[in-house]
Amino acid sequence: MAKTLFDKIWDAHAVTDIEGGPTQLYIDRQFAHEVTSPQAFNGLRERGLEVLRPSKTTATPDHNIPTWDQDKPIADPISKFQVETLTKNCNEFGITLYGLGNNKNGIVHVVGPENGYTLPGMTIVCGDSHTSTHGAFGTIAFGIGTSEVEMVLASQCILQPRPKTMLINIDGELGKAVSAKDIILYVISQLSTGGGTGHFVEFAGSAITALSMEARMTLCNMSIEMGARGGLIAPDQTTFDYIEGREFAPKGDDWDKAIAYWKTLKTDDGAKFDKVFNFNAKDIEPMITYGTNPGMGVGISGSIPTLDEIDKASQATFKQSMDYMGFQPGDKMIGKKIDYVFVGSCTNGRIEDLRTFCDFIKGKKKADHVTAWIVPGSRQVEKQAREEGLIKIMTDAGFVMRQPGCSACLAMNDDKIPAGKYSVSTSNRNFEGRQGPGARTLLASVLTAAAAAITGEVTDPRTMTESPEPALV
Numbered sequence: 001m002a003k004t005l006f007d008k009i010w011d012a013h014a015v016t017d018i019e020g021g022p023t024q025l026y027i028d029r030q031f032a033h034e035v036t037s038p039q040a041f042n043g044l045r046e047r048g049l050e051v052l053r054p055s056k057t058t059a060t061p062d063h064n065i066p067t068w069d070q071d072k073p074i075a076d077p078i079s080k081f082q083v084e085t086l087t088k089n090c091n092e093f094g095i096t097l098y099g100l101g102n103n104k105n106g107i108v109h110v111v112g113p114e115n116g117y118t119l120p121g122m123t124i125v126c127g128d129s130h131t132s133t134h135g136a137f138g139t140i141a142f143g144i145g146t147s148e149v150e151m152v153l154a155s156q157c158i159l160q161p162r163p164k165t166m167l168i169n170i171d172g173e174l175g176k177a178v179s180a181k182d183i184i185l186y187v188i189s190q191l192s193t194g195g196g197t198g199h200f201v202e203f204a205g206s207a208i209t210a211l212s213m214e215a216r217m218t219l220c221n222m223s224i225e226m227g228a229r230g231g232l233i234a235p236d237q238t239t240f241d242y243i244e245g246r247e248f249a250p251k252g253d254d255w256d257k258a259i260a261y262w263k264t265l266k267t268d269d270g271a272k273f274d275k276v277f278n279f280n281a282k283d284i285e286p287m288i289t290y291g292t293n294p295g296m297g298v299g300i301s302g303s304i305p306t307l308d309e310i311d312k313a314s315q316a317t318f319k320q321s322m323d324y325m326g327f328q329p330g331d332k333m334i335g336k337k338i339d340y341v342f343v344g345s346c347t348n349g350r351i352e353d354l355r356t357f358c359d360f361i362k363g364k365k366k367a368d369h370v371t372a373w374i375v376p377g378s379r380q381v382e383k384q385a386r387e388e389g390l391i392k393i394m395t396d397a398g399f400v401m402r403q404p405g406c407s408a409c410l411a412m413n414d415d416k417i418p419a420g421k422y423s424v425s426t427s428n429r430n431f432e433g434r435q436g437p438g439a440r441t442l443l444a445s446v447l448t449a450a451a452a453a454i455t456g457e458v459t460d461p462r463t464m465t466e467s468p469e470p471a472l473v
């Protein structure tokens with residue numbers, strides 16, 4: 001029977017199907033960070049259990065870490081405790097940890113792929129919703145709860161109900177300055193934050209296969225913001241080229257065998273999905289959000305909807321988000337004054353993001369009233385940025401690059417946007433208080449963030465770039 005890519009990976013990992021219940025699924029790799037792992041380790045201790053396969057879990061602190069003075073002790077006592085607890089747990093249970101200061105430290109979803117841990121055909125979990133990022137490599141990767149983290153540590157398996165499948169096809173060529181971030185903000189604005197509920201999404205079509213690996217990660221990262229369990233893309237030559245030579249990727253004969261298997265990882269002709277959506281890349285312009293969930297987005301040249309354009313059931317949420325954001329229904333987005341710009345996170349904190357940012361700001365100057373936080377996703381990204389001369393470009397344009405971590409994506413460290421201030425952010429969530437109590441977040445691509453950092457207001461990046469090309473990320 002013709003199978004989807006999702007079905008192939010799922011079936012290859014199903015240990016037992018419990019009748020009328022979930023599947024016991026084998027997990028190839030678990031990632032862990034300081035926020036969702038402590039209770040899981042405590043649970044093991046209480047039950048006198050060991051970690052079954054310690055080499056299959058990799059940990060890195062990212063949420064609570066400061067992005068400045070990382071060589072000094074962490075000042076905030078809660079953050080310090082969280083990070084120390086992760087270190088203690090990893091030492092006790094024999095788990096590889098890339099701690100603060102380690103040259104492989106960084107945001108867990110940046111660290112996994114860049115070191116070759118994330119490989120096609122795998123099942124990957126982490127106590128973190130944006131584990132979906134790894135789906136860019138053709139994996140079943142999804143976020144799990146703390147008790148499930150404990151289950152995977154103890155048994156290398158998880159009990160999961162089989163999700164439904166969805167295909168999102170995007171064909172055609174992206175327009176000038178349009179990127180993967182715009183694709184996903186567009187899709188969520190069309191399907192809503194509940195549109196993918198209960199489904200695992202495969203992204204396909206010529207606009208998707210044309211994307212770089214980093215852009216594919218941006219896209220899959222945000223698949224969960226439409227309610228989906230995760231998103232994935234069939235691996236191809238772009239995938240193999242990205243992986244080859246990375247530290248933990250297979251080598252020699254193992255590489256050849258892996259490639260032969262990975263080439264089978266695609267949806268068969270005639271395979272059935274539970275739902276299918278088709279979009280045209282030409283309809284997508286640079287996007288920006290105006291509200292308090294990632295589905296409240298518009299093309300940058302557009303306006304916030306008026307109340308009668310919103311369906312009855314969503315009107316209360318819409319009004320509340322207008323109050324929170326200090327916007328009026330029908331407002332144009334272009335020209336809105338902003339205060340902060342955040343470039344970073346597991347959505348847009350990789351080297352291509354920093355390259356895209358620097359290409360754009362080169363020779364320009366940051367607006368005086370804007371505070372910009374440029375935060376690399378990992379130590380390796382930071383190092384690469386340094387080696388490529390990106391720091392110099394940033395400095396010349398009035399920007400400073402901070403040290404890696406989740407940072408202002410969710411403000412669990414000191415990087416908080418002050419109440420009432422507007423932030424154009426390359427991260428993935430614009431919920432109330434997400435970037436700090438009272439902070440107002442406008443989600444956008446790296447180019448749109450860069451344009452806002454230069455002009456100090458929401459600006460269409462197409463008007464500031466000569467290149468007719470789509471943007472990468």
Ligand SMILES: CC(C)[C@H](C(=O)O)[C@@H](O)C(=O)O
Nearest residue numbers: 035036127128129130143410
């Ligand atoms: C802290 C963690 C559990 C959370 C997540 O699951 O995604 C965070 O990473 C986020 O982005 O909100």
Ligand code: SF4
Nearest residue numbers: 130345346406409410
């Ligand atoms: S960067 Fe943001 S979205 Fe990603 S793991 Fe950290 S907090 Fe979550």
